[in-house]
Amino acid sequence: MTFSNRLIQWYLENKRDLPWRNTTNPYKIWLSEIILQQTRVAQGLPYYERFIETFPTVFDLANASEEQVLKLWQGLGYYSRGRNLHKTAQIIVFERNGTFPKTYLELLTLKGIGTYTAAAIASFSQKEVVPVVDGNVFRVLARYFDVETDISSATAKKEFTALANELIDNKQPDLFNQALMEFGALQCVPKSPNCSMCVFNDSCAALQKNKVALLPVKLKKTKVTERFFNYLVFEDDKSHSLIQQRTAKGIWHNLYEFPLIESEHELNEKELTRQVSIASFLTNKLISIKAYDEKSVVHILSHQRLKIRFWELKVEGKIEKGISKDALRALPFPIVIFNFIEKNF
Structure with a gap:
């Protein structure tokens, strides 16, 4: 069984039931991805539910005041996300008649949407074959393939994206991306993962070489x-x-x-x-x-x-x-x- 098939099978058996996974609506997917940037699911879920209740559509969000949006965002941190969310909603509504871009490259033109978020929206809503690469993906791929590239380096994103591109299921890119991120969030966790119960414990290079705790490599430290x-x-x-x-x-x-x-x-x-x-x-x-x-x-x-x-x-x-x-x-x-x-x- 290939890496992607085994991963997707694991996902279908173990995934969390989250509301943004039950839709192809780009507005809801975009909203969830912005909220979950540098935020745990347990913390982000109540915010997502409150935003959907208060602003059911992108039109509702665009017509709100920035003050309303920031008040609802209060406590999530990284407030530029909330401001960009509001500005992008206004661009979509007032410049694009409420229509979201349908492709990865078009999505990248919107404020606050980088490569990760664009790939997530494009693959989850349109099934575009483009890999999502975040911290969870760095960790899973670094361990499975024994990649020692420093993930804080300038070339890391390009290298890991190329690797994910080779692995992605062309027929189910949405499931593959969700599965890879979920596997990193639930199974291949940063500290003390339960490798004995992992579906990849017979083929993970880091496990075979006793390097699980050493990967991924991150040398650059944040100055506080x-x-x-x-x-x-x-x-x-x-x-x-x-x-x-x-x-x-x-x-x-x-x-x-x-x-x-x-x-x-x-x-x-x-x-x-x-x-x-x-x-x-x-x-x-x-x-x-x-x-x-x-x-x-x-x-x-x-x-x-x-x-x-x-x-x-x-x-x-x-x-x-x-x-x-x-x-x-x-x-x-x-x-x-x-x-x-x-x-x-």
């Missing part, structure tokens, strides 16, 4: 930057707060936050008071300032480690353009700020 955020939670006579929108490019673009002082180290109360005195957030007289918690909240992003502290600042009078605590909940915030609001307001 540490940053210190001090969020100023102002409160006036009416318990109104002040918020702002992050308009600069970078993390959390277009999401809301409390006024921010970023520092080079963790600030104590005296240091923060000095910083606030020279900033121009408000003209209201400051009554008191204190930290909500003794320790900072550590929030990990892919390339950044944020140490976040929230400070309560009571001020006299009414804050101009202040917002009530109830109104805060309707806006899209980074999840670390949303959790703070839920806990303290």
Whole structure:
């Protein structure tokens, strides 16, 4: 039995019943693929269901505001995915009359759709014979064929795509792609896979050579930057707060936050008071300032480690353009700020 036949047979017997696998609708497939980028299925599934309920069609998504989309995306991270999702929906609706591109190459022209996502949509909705290559595929092929190419290298994607292209089932490219990714997600997992129960344990090169734990090879390490955020939670006579929108490019673009002082180290109360005195957030007289918690909240992003502290600042009078605590909940915030609001307001 060939590699692809054995893989597809395994998939049909072991696959998870996921809603986007029961459709050829490119909108639903595209939505699921964007949500699942760098996201576990268990985390992404509730978001997919909420998006489909709120925006049943690409027309509904296109006609929503970006703020609505980001609010629904809240907590998924990598918010550029949500912004690109919205922009691409608008392109499909307003420039293409609601029709998705049908080929891999056409799909690549859309914002936020790279080679992986284009291949997934094209193969799952149109049965186009184009391989899907993601982290799971890197791992399965590297182990099965004993490929020692560094997967973080510039040539890796091309090499693994060529290999997958040789293996793909031309009659069932959709099933083959789903099977290869599912096999990596459920069976050929990153750490301590159960090789004794694997359908390929008689032919896997890494298993025969005792190299399962060594593959795939990834030499490049991500440099993590540490940053210190001090969020100023102002409160006036009416318990109104002040918020702002992050308009600069970078993390959390277009999401809301409390006024921010970023520092080079963790600030104590005296240091923060000095910083606030020279900033121009408000003209209201400051009554008191204190930290909500003794320790900072550590929030990990892919390339950044944020140490976040929230400070309560009571001020006299009414804050101009202040917002009530109830109104805060309707806006899209980074999840670390949303959790703070839920806990303290």
